[in-house]
Amino acid sequence: MKYDFDKPIDRTGTHSVKCDAMPSGVPQDALSLWVADMDLPCAQPILDALHQRIDRKIFGYTLYENDELKDAVTGWYQRHFGWIIDKSDLFYSPGVVPAIAFLINCLTEEGDGIIIQRPVYYPFTDTIEANSRKVVNSPLLRSGNTYVMDFADLDEKFAEEKNKGMILCSPHNPVGRVWTEDELCKVVEIAKKYDKWIISDEIHSDLTRSNIVHTPLLKLAPEYSHRIIACTAPSKTFNLAGIQFSNIIIPNKEYQKKWNHFVSNRFSLGFCNPFGLTAILAAYTQGDDWLTQVKAYIDSNIQYIEAFVAEHLPKAQVINCQATYLVWIDLRGYCSDAKQLKTLMQKEAGLAFDEGYIFGEEGAGYERINVAAPRCIIEECMNRMKNAIEHYEKTGLPDPIKKTLPLHK
Ligand SMILES: Cc1ncc(COP(=O)(O)O)c(C=O)c1O
Known part of the structure; x- marks a missing residue:
């Protein structure tokens, strides 16, 4: 239509x-x-699916761990980016920002430094600080009518023992950059040199201009996947922010245990919202x-x-x-x-x-x-x-x- x-x-x-x-x-x-x-x-397929779900009349506890959902999410990324995600690496969070907060708690101690690249989505700063960690800024550089990364500065920041990792905004909000494979490879190279993790916030990855393609970091650097966590969601893509549903991809089994302990056990976030589940299924299977x-x-x-x-x-x-x-x-x-x-x-x-x-x-x-x-x-x-x-x-x-x-x- x-x-x-x-x-x-x-x-x-x-x-x-x-x-x-x-x-x-x-x-x-x-x-x-x-x-x-x-x-x-x-x-329209999302609206139809939600109407049909409402007609089932009962909205009880709902399982995130189901193949229908996991096939829909992984199918989307395979179809659109050629990125193959192992279903067992996929975790639920009620949002990317909450996921970043969970991950900060799983991966760092109070006082640790976390690198971000300003100007950047301000909840990165708020979340780092609210969890008593330190913001380490490696500012982007303005170059004509766009921005580039300062790799020398990034190297210096990663080199510091106290700085444990980086939250990468890819694509970047607010400067609108889709990082090239070359730029992303350099970021991974530097992180690898100092053995640091990267949280790659890819929430805007579906919303590139028609002639531009986003590169998922985990697809680009499978050899470093034990130190990368990707955060994606249907929320920006399909205008579903209020349904609070995001896809967190964690290949490292140790990190998965920490996540499960923190998110499922300590915070009891085991089930998901039935409307979210319904909407995301429709979005990822009929939303193209x-x-x-x-x-x-x-x-x-x-x-x-x-x-x-x-x-x-x-x-x-x-x-x-x-x-x-x-x-x-x-x-x-x-x-x-x-x-x-x-x-x-x-x-x-x-x-x-x-x-x-x-x-x-x-x-x-x-x-x-x-x-x-x-x-x-x-x-x-x-x-x-x-x-x-x-x-x-x-x-x-x-x-x-x-x-x-x-x-x-
Ligand atoms: C880079 C980035 N990450 C995360 C979010 C918000 O994610 P969520 O609503 O899933 O917490 C936004 C929203 O604008 C964003 O721009």
């Missing part, structure tokens, strides 16, 4: 984080383009056609933004977005002060984005725009941004507004 992604869907009153819990200080009529879920309808259409729609929204910025906001730079539906835009040419930029976007333009600085100080002066929304919303967003920036260039911010928004999350 042909999906209609142009038609806005009212999400208010559904207790959605994105629409019903806007950041404080943002006007009620602001466009909500921050949290990473889509304002686009789910695939929807995904092809939604990717094309996201691609065209990104092209629209790139063309709009080139025509109307020449001092802004759209970072090349190879994956995700999150556009990372450099607005320092207009406003280098992150606090003023936040005020300008939220209060003046009425746009709720994820402010760049929350991804690390390297992101100050950038905004992250969620473009998985109907085109009319994206058009309205860009017009509001243009008008606010033009006004700001002429008059600056009025004084009372300058004082209203504190620079915190």
